[in-house]
Amino acid sequence: SDSLPSDTLQPASPSSTEPSRLMAWAQLVRLPNVFTVIADVSAAFLLISQGPQPINRLIVIVLAGIALYWAGMILNDVFDVERDRQLRPGRPIPAGQIAIGQARTAGWSLLLVGVALAAVTGHLPSDNTPATWLPAALGVLLALVIVLYDGPLKRTPLAPVAMGGCRALSFLLGASACLPIVAGTPLFPKYIAAIAVGFGVYVMGITTMARHEASGGPSPNLHLGLVVTGLGAVMLAVAPQMAANQAGWHVSTKDMFPLMIGMISLPVIVRGFRAVRDPSPVKIQTAIRVGILTIIPLAASFAFLGAGPTWGITIFLLTVPTLYLAIRFRVT
Numbered sequence: 001s002d003s004l005p006s007d008t009l010q011p012a013s014p015s016s017t018e019p020s021r022l023m024a025w026a027q028l029v030r031l032p033n034v035f036t037v038i039a040d041v042s043a044a045f046l047l048i049s050q051g052p053q054p055i056n057r058l059i060v061i062v063l064a065g066i067a068l069y070w071a072g073m074i075l076n077d078v079f080d081v082e083r084d085r086q087l088r089p090g091r092p093i094p095a096g097q098i099a100i101g102q103a104r105t106a107g108w109s110l111l112l113v114g115v116a117l118a119a120v121t122g123h124l125p126s127d128n129t130p131a132t133w134l135p136a137a138l139g140v141l142l143a144l145v146i147v148l149y150d151g152p153l154k155r156t157p158l159a160p161v162a163m164g165g166c167r168a169l170s171f172l173l174g175a176s177a178c179l180p181i182v183a184g185t186p187l188f189p190k191y192i193a194a195i196a197v198g199f200g201v202y203v204m205g206i207t208t209m210a211r212h213e214a215s216g217g218p219s220p221n222l223h224l225g226l227v228v229t230g231l232g233a234v235m236l237a238v239a240p241q242m243a244a245n246q247a248g249w250h251v252s253t254k255d256m257f258p259l260m261i262g263m264i265s266l267p268v269i270v271r272g273f274r275a276v277r278d279p280s281p282v283k284i285q286t287a288i289r290v291g292i293l294t295i296i297p298l299a300a301s302f303a304f305l306g307a308g309p310t311w312g313i314t315i316f317l318l319t320v321p322t323l324y325l326a327i328r329f330r331v332t
Contacts, residue, residue, distance in 0.1 A: 020097070024097035027092050028073065031329050032293070032326040033292065035318040035321060036299075038062055038065070038066065039299035039315050040065075041061060041062050041170060042058065043171070043174065043299035043306075044172070044192070044196075045174045046058075047175075047192075048179060048192070049306075050249075052311070054124065057121050057124050058177065060120060060124060061117075061135060061174055064173065065114070067117060068115075068146060068173075070110050075107040075108070075147065075150045076154075078103050080154075115143050118173065133181075134176040134181060135176045138176045149165075160225075161204060163207040164202075167202075168196040171196040175188060175196075176188075189243065189244075190243075195240070199232070205225045205228030205231070206288060206291040207225070208228055209275065209291070210288045211225075212284070219279065222279055226273065229272060233262070233298075237261035241253045250304060250305060264298055265294070271291075274287070288331075289326065289331045293322055293323070296315065296318050299315055300316035
């Protein structure tokens with residue numbers, strides 16, 4: 001995990017102020033990362049709707065994604081509290097800044113809130129999309145995978161797969177809010193499913209590289225993770241070509257869009273290659289941090305593709321608060 005200044009938090013004193021408690025909660029949910037969720041959920045919605053309509057469904061499905069993500073981050077530390085007391089005593093729960101009971105209640109409550117918001121999304125009024133149970137189903141499935149990752153799968157070889165699955169489901173969650181269910185047809189268009197898998201494979205690669213980020217040293221996980229990350233980027237570059245109808249899209253999927261994804265992904269691959277050559281904790285952590293934050297411009301590319309430059313730039317600008325907050329808070 002990243003060695004940022006906030007990792008040295010000390011136990012709270014009786015005179016702790018409310019801002020310091022807010023900082024502890026921000027550290028617990030890994031605040032910079034939430035913008036990656038806003039980005040991919042919004043991008044999926046914008047790609048299909050080619051704009052922010054119906055706005056009520058866009059807002060609520062993004063809130064559902066945030067709640068589920070924060071639930072996962074909090075429950076991650078709840079499940080890991082004994083390990084953190086030994087290896088990461090500066091984390092908010094072992095440092096005494098947030099009580100384990102409070103964190104547990106907040107985590108499970110946010111998980112339920114996220115599923116409830118997803119379910120509500122499918123029944124909000126819309127002129128073009130009828131009521132649908134698809135967001136509710138995606139919310140339940142995402143919540144299940146989150147708990148499996150935080151709990152029984154984290155120490156197993158399946159952990160990167162579960163983490164990638166969470167990111168793929170996050171993208172599908174955004175798409176589900178504006179997709180009608182038509183009998184006899186797939187729930188998701190092929191290109192949407194392919195993009196979701198691309199994001200999942202990309203994150204699976206990043207997670208594989210991060211398996212030994214704290215200790216560093218040569219590891220097959222670095223080589224494998226770099227290859228899988230690159231494969232995910234390639235999948236993202238070519239997935240839109242699977243769409244049967246590309247009317248209204250703003251970028252050519254044959255040349256300009258793959259070039260865009262390639263340029264965005266290149267810094268991640270370069271830093272991953274440097275980490276493979278010199279597997280120090282700093283280089284590995286830098287590669288992981290850049291890989292995670294690059295989810296935002298990757299998602300912005302899909303918003304650009306479907307909804308045009310204004311929305312592409314809007315999603316891309318989420319990098320500003322993300323980079324600012326990443327200076328103060330842990331990303332991994």
